[in-house]
Amino acid sequence: MEEIVQIRKIIHVDMDAFYASVEQLDNPELLGKPIAVGGSKERGVVAAASYEARKYKIKSAMPSIIAARLCPHLIFVKPRFERYKEISVKIREIFSRYTDLIEPLSLDEAYLDVTSNKKNEFFATQIAMDIRRDIKEELNLTASAGVSFNKFLAKIASDENKPDGLTVITPELAPDYIDSLPIERFFGIGKVTASKMYQHGIFTGKQLKTKGLDYLTQNFGKAGQHYYDIVRLNDNRSVNPNRIRKSIGVEHTYFKDIYDLRIINDKLDDLSEELARRMNKASAKGKTITVKIKYNDFTQVTRSNTFKYFVSLKDNLKDAWRLILKEEFELEKPVRLLGLSVSNLKRNEVEVKENPQLRLKF
DSSP: OOOOOOOOOEEEEEETTHHHHHHHHHOGGGTTSOEEESSOSSSSBOSEEOHHHHTTTOOTTOBHHHHHHHOTTOEEEOOOHHHHHHHHHHHHHHHHTTOSOEEEEETTEEEEEOSSOTTOOSOHHHHHHHHHHHHHHHHSOOEEEEEESSHHHHHHHHTTTOSSOEEEOOTTTHHHHHHHSBGGGSTTOOHHHHHHHHHTTOOBHHHHHTSOHHHHHHHHTTHHHHHHHHTTTOOOOOOOTTOOOSEEEEEEEEEEEEOOHHHHHHHHHHHHHHHHHHHHHTTEEEEEEEEEEEETTSOEEEEEEEEEEEEOSHHHHHHHHHHHHOTTOOOOSOEEEEEEEEEEEEETTSOOOOOTTOOOOO
């Protein structure tokens, strides 16, 4: 007798221009106007852009000065992360009415496994419609959703008809869909990788499928296995409600460029203290520390080190960045942004070792 394999029903919900939409919700004067959350006309980067701003090709992570140039009447709004977290909790509560298998990816997006669900609803598409309706009626915000049988396709589908869209990719539709999908639309393939694939004559999923595993790993390294699998619809990842964040970090863009190495040291110490507070709030510790420095010409360097012990205390973080940059670090150009992050994380409820008296030695 053949084994019957149950097909998963997975929804990826992605809020539409979340930060910007919350700002427009709380301040009706911003409705219908191009706004950028984060930065200012002179400094910083765009954390989120309203759809009115996106018409001017403004997007997240874009330097604010470039965004202001593209749209001279762009309105910059200071981010309010506590407010976004407050709304995110309410969105999560709506999800929990339908399933406990919820894997948040950020404040504004999550995977839901509704194969078995609290409503005993057979159709995942109906659940996606109900969730989007609840979000609209209760929070006055819109969400887009993708429905499919694996996480990769659900994620791709949620981006298909933004904003306020719903796309379903069934097992029957999936092969043709993935064959016709432009390679740059594949989740996990950025501009650099897409450009490299173009050089190999790979422009669509169908062309990617003609390449064997050896070819892909030879030309794209470890990611080759991933590309080989996803184009063949092999994605068996489950929705993990206990997913741990990959990293916790802080960064700051300074109103004036920093020319003095002593000031940079002070700023990195300040970031260490803020990062320690965030890690304590998240009940997390980590072993890998990364320092990010962006110069005033937008070039940047990142340096990392993985330590023997888990780190979360502010004094240990301060020692860590000094060890990473070392005494011979020289200031190449004026600095506009500094960042500090911790990865290789574990939650404190898992037994982890950190010596409170640990002082990293040089």
